[in-house]
Amino acid sequence: MQIKFWGVRGSIPSPGPNTVRYGGNTTCIEIRAGDELIILDGGTGIFPLSQTLFPELPRHMHIFITHSHWDHIQGLPFFMPIFIPSNDIHLYGASDPVTQQGVERLYDVQLQYSYFPIREAELNANMHYQSLSPGEVVQVGDVTITCVLMNHPVTNLGYRVEYQGKSVFFTGDHEPPYNLCKPGEEDWEVYEDLIQQKTEDMDAAMQNVDVLIADASYTADEYKQKQGWGHGTYETCIAMAQRVGAKQLYCTHHEPTRSDDMLEQVFEEALAQSSLKIDFNVQLAKEGLTIHI
Numbered sequence: 001m002q003i004k005f006w007g008v009r010g011s012i013p014s015p016g017p018n019t020v021r022y023g024g025n026t027t028c029i030e031i032r033a034g035d036e037l038i039i040l041d042g043g044t045g046i047f048p049l050s051q052t053l054f055p056e057l058p059r060h061m062h063i064f065i066t067h068s069h070w071d072h073i074q075g076l077p078f079f080m081p082i083f084i085p086s087n088d089i090h091l092y093g094a095s096d097p098v099t100q101q102g103v104e105r106l107y108d109v110q111l112q113y114s115y116f117p118i119r120e121a122e123l124n125a126n127m128h129y130q131s132l133s134p135g136e137v138v139q140v141g142d143v144t145i146t147c148v149l150m151n152h153p154v155t156n157l158g159y160r161v162e163y164q165g166k167s168v169f170f171t172g173d174h175e176p177p178y179n180l181c182k183p184g185e186e187d188w189e190v191y192e193d194l195i196q197q198k199t200e201d202m203d204a205a206m207q208n209v210d211v212l213i214a215d216a217s218y219t220a221d222e223y224k225q226k227q228g229w230g231h232g233t234y235e236t237c238i239a240m241a242q243r244v245g246a247k248q249l250y251c252t253h254h255e256p257t258r259s260d261d262m263l264e265q266v267f268e269e270a271l272a273q274s275s276l277k278i279d280f281n282v283q284l285a286k287e288g289l290t291i292h293i
């Protein structure tokens with residue numbers, strides 16, 4: 001299995017001289033497993049990815065969306081294979097929790113004349129939409145993809161992708177659940193039980209994964225101001241990787257305000273300050289970085 005990062009930035013694209021090394025595109029990951037092409041999220045990184053696909057078109061492509069926030073979908077209208085006949089584009093993701101509409105809404109909403117010159121009905125490829133529920137398992141050829149409900153202000157599905165005994169898990173945007181009550185308050189214990197159960201369920205889905213790609217938007221200090229925004233820290237990702245026995249951890253969803261130098265600095269500080277024994281490979285995700293497992 002081969003995994004390649006095409007976008008590692010959170011929230012908004014951040015191009016420019018200060019982000020050249022890690023890249024400014026928003027979330028997109030390409031996975032090659034045998035003959036299958038699986039894409040996790042359609043942030044702006046999906047556009048440069050699509051530029052590389054022309055020699056192998058037409059073909060089937062499977063795009064799994066973690067959630068509908070802009071930085072994970074805004075590249076979808078620019079995914080070039082949608083304009084080319086005979087391609088089969090399979091788009092998967094959760095139903096919209098507000099409107100109850102299926103994953104097809106991602107294109108419906110973006111491809112309107114107010115925002116884009118081409119309507120969804122005018123796409124030339126064969127479009128296939130499949131709405132997913134937490135816990136659902138999708139089979140793409142010999143590749144197994146399991147959907148896991150993570151913790152974010154909208155429904156966010158993490159994906160475990162397995163092929164020939166190897167596995168990768170991508171959290172999408174995820175903040176470890178925390179107790180909304182204070183110790184001693186009436187519902188504190190109820191929340192504690194819920195958090196424990198939810199954490200156990202998520203950890204079970206990531207167990208012994210070869211590659212864990214996780215939302216590490218903030219430092220521990222920054223998080224104090226941003227609790228409830230739906231993102232993790234370097235520390236929470238390292239703890240998660242250690243709990244589940246991940247062999248490699250890639251921290252992603254980099255803050256758009258961070259330069260390459262700042263990113264490396266806060267990452268090094270987080271590793272140095274960690275009280276946990278880090279006995280696995282941990283790195284910052286980087287545009288263009290390719291992992292073979």
Ligand SMILES: [Zn+2]
Pocket residue numbers: 010011069071072173253
């Ligand atoms: Zn995001």
Ligand SMILES: [Zn+2]
Pocket residue numbers: 067069152173230
């Ligand atoms: Zn989000």
